Amino acid sequence: MFRGIIDRKSLWFIGAILIVLLILPPILPRFYTYILAVIFVTSLLAMSLNLVLGHGMIFQFHHGVFYGVGAYTAALMLSKTSLPMWIGFVAGPVVAALVGLLIGWFCVRLTRLYFGMLQISLGSLIWAIAFRWYSLTGGDDGIHGIPIPSLISSLNSSYYFILIILVICLVALYLILKSPFGTTLEAIRDNPQRCEAVGVNVRRHQLMAIVIATFFAGIAGVLFVVLEGSVFPDLLFWVLSLEVFIMCLLGGWFTFAGPILGAAIMVSLRTFVGIFTEYWTLILGVILILLIFFLPEGVMGYFLEKLKPQVREVAEGRGE
Amino acid sequence: MELGQGLDLASLGSQLLVGLSRAMILFVVCAGLSFVLGVLRVPNVAHGSLYMIGAFSAYSIFRFFGSSTGGFWLALILAPFVVALVSLVAERALFCHLYQREHLMLLLFTFALMLIFGDLVKLAWGPEYCSVVPPKVLRALPRYNFFLLIIGPLVAIALWFFTNRTKIGKISRAAAVDREMVGVIGINVSWVFAAAFVIGCYLAGLGGALVVPTVSVCLGMDHDIIIEAFLIVTIGGLGNMWGALVGSLIFGVTHSLGVLLWPQFAIVFPYAAVVIVLLLRPRGLLKSVW
Numbered sequence: 001m002f003r004g005i006i007d008r009k010s011l012w013f014i015g016a017i018l019i020v021l022l023i024l025p026p027i028l029p030r031f032y033t034y035i036l037a038v039i040f041v042t043s044l045l046a047m048s049l050n051l052v053l054g055h056g057m058i059f060q061f062h063h064g065v066f067y068g069v070g071a072y073t074a075a076l077m078l079s080k081t082s083l084p085m086w087i088g089f090v091a092g093p094v095v096a097a098l099v100g101l102l103i104g105w106f107c108v109r110l111t112r113l114y115f116g117m118l119q120i121s122l123g124s125l126i127w128a129i130a131f132r133w134y135s136l137t138g139g140d141d142g143i144h145g146i147p148i149p150s151l152i153s154s155l156n157s158s159y160y161f162i163l164i165i166l167v168i169c170l171v172a173l174y175l176i177l178k179s180p181f182g183t184t185l186e187a188i189r190d191n192p193q194r195c196e197a198v199g200v201n202v203r204r205h206q207l208m209a210i211v212i213a214t215f216f217a218g219i220a221g222v223l224f225v226v227l228e229g230s231v232f233p234d235l236l237f238w239v240l241s242l243e244v245f246i247m248c249l250l251g252g253w254f255t256f257a258g259p260i261l262g263a264a265i266m267v268s269l270r271t272f273v274g275i276f277t278e279y280w281t282l283i284l285g286v287i288l289i290l291l292i293f294f295l296p297e298g299v300m301g302y303f304l305e306k307l308k309p310q311v312r313e314v315a316e317g318r319g320e
Numbered sequence: 321m322e323l324g325q326g327l328d329l330a331s332l333g334s335q336l337l338v339g340l341s342r343a344m345i346l347f348v349v350c351a352g353l354s355f356v357l358g359v360l361r362v363p364n365v366a367h368g369s370l371y372m373i374g375a376f377s378a379y380s381i382f383r384f385f386g387s388s389t390g391g392f393w394l395a396l397i398l399a400p401f402v403v404a405l406v407s408l409v410a411e412r413a414l415f416c417h418l419y420q421r422e423h424l425m426l427l428l429f430t431f432a433l434m435l436i437f438g439d440l441v442k443l444a445w446g447p448e449y450c451s452v453v454p455p456k457v458l459r460a461l462p463r464y465n466f467f468l469l470i471i472g473p474l475v476a477i478a479l480w481f482f483t484n485r486t487k488i489g490k491i492s493r494a495a496a497v498d499r500e501m502v503g504v505i506g507i508n509v510s511w512v513f514a515a516a517f518v519i520g521c522y523l524a525g526l527g528g529a530l531v532v533p534t535v536s537v538c539l540g541m542d543h544d545i546i547i548e549a550f551l552i553v554t555i556g557g558l559g560n561m562w563g564a565l566v567g568s569l570i571f572g573v574t575h576s577l578g579v580l581l582w583p584q585f586a587i588v589f590p591y592a593a594v595v596i597v598l599l600l601r602p603r604g605l606l607k608s609v610w
Contacts, residue, residue: 114558117550118595118598124591237543246431249428278442279442281436281439282443285433285439289414
């Protein structure tokens with residue numbers, strides 16, 4: 001299936017990482033297993049954003065909303081209805097994609113910064129409603145003690161569940177990007193006018209990309225519920241969205257796996273610097289500035305550039 | 321329209337006054353953001369943090385002068401200069417080296433600044449220093465709301481005068497349109513940008529100082545203001561100062577009316593207003609400079 005899509009060396013590399021990740025949980029202390037699981041969830045969120053941001057050049061400024069909507073939907077279905085658990089798990093991404101369709105439908109008419117601003121205002125509307133609707137969403141307290149199926153309720157089993165879902169989603173995202181749809185999306189990013197001229201429906205493609213990205217963000221939201229067993233309005237707040245945005249830029253938004261690296265860096269920084277000092281955002285800010293000055297292509301972009309010099313030319317030829 | 325119980329013209333009027341004075345503070349902040357956006361083409365995420373620094377330093381200056389009314393007026397004058405100084409240092413030390421980069425990188429940079437400023441405020445004023453109730457002297461300030469209603473238009477006129485009637489203002493407008501051409505005729509564009517950035521940040525500080533008597537000063541006020549400011553600037557038309565004024569009025573008044581109509585969801589009203597405006601006029605109400 002992957003013949004011709006991915007080369008043998010990368011496949012070995014990915015396989016090795018996967019095996020390490022699979023045997024880690026029994027060895028590692030609980031805390032590190034938990035952090036790894038957080039990194040997985042956050043990576044999926046960042047990867048879903050990068051589908052539209054890095055590969056589509058769509059300024060999805062409020063991606064966190066779809067993550068939050070997925071998480072809230074699953075949480076509400078699990079805690080307030082007696083429907084089978086799996087319906088809640090499926091409903092999360094589906095509702096997130098529907099909200100993505102609705103918001104995207106309004107936003108794709110605009111470009112760049114205006115797109116982002118309209119999305120922030122629509123997303124903030126959802127945040128404000130979730131923040132204030134105490135009877136349904138628990139307001140600023142959120143929902144706690146969500147019943148998780150016993151099969152995946154322990155830390156190690158939820159770790160494996162999240163890892164499996166993450167791998168499936170990453171494969172799906174990779175295949176989407178390599179499909180004609182993904183290539184068209186990248187063509188639109190590089191030259192929307194020409195795409196329009198050769199008969200590509202630019203707006204519809206962008207909207208589809210947004211719906212797919214929000215679907216995966218919804219999956220990430222459901223995984224968050226599985227891991228944490230709670231939801232709160234900060235999931236919908238714009239600060240989270242900006243953080244995810246930064247993860248993509250940080251890891252390298254023109255690369256496939258960059259956002260994973262960005263998510264891992266951000267989560268580890270927050271966790272491990274947070275142990276030593278309360279002022280971890282100060283450290284994060286300084287590191288960000290250093291990165292901007294010295295690694296403008298992102299961490300992953302920097303390493304790819306070191307590995308193969310032609311990547312830079314591709315990035316530069318992208319018509320900025 | 322059916323209004324909630326206990327509503328009469330007096331409470332409507334007072335709520336409107338509160339909304340308008342809130343709009344004036346928002347306008348002062350947004351005018352600065354819009355100015356930076358217009359000239360430098362940078363969405364300055366750190367603007368809210370500068371507003372917070374303005375509020376905290378105004379509060380400290382006010383306390384330093386024995387919590388007197390006179391101390392407050394002094395704080396109103398001094399605090400924005402503190403903010404302007406901070407922004408000048410940040411601009412000259414770091415920001416000015418990045419103007420050639422892509423806009424997203426500049427956005428990332430200002431986000432990093434926001435993180436740093438947020439923690440610096442925590443460092444300087446202490447993490448537990450949160451939610452300070454405005455002191456009695458200020459709450460008893462007679463007609464503070466009316467004062468805000470005057471200061472808003474004053475700022476608007478001053479900014480208009482600056483951009484349209486002074487030489488450096490005209491240069492900054494020219495640099496916004498074509499920075500290379502301005503450089504070619506022998507003007508130091510870098511310093512023009514620095515001046516524009518500092519003026520914008522001065523306004524953020526002024527807004528922060530103005531807000532002290534009306535709300536409690538706390539960490540996290542930067543997160544709340546910046547999103548409102550961005551939305552206001554967008555519905556007004558990016559970089560258009562009068563647009564920022566119109567946007568602020570819409571935002572402030574819908575919120576205060578929302579408090580009257582449906583207090584639980586009052587916070588939803590301004591966002592809904594922004595959505596409606598953007599759906600009808602996606603590029604903002606007034607002409608954008610972009």
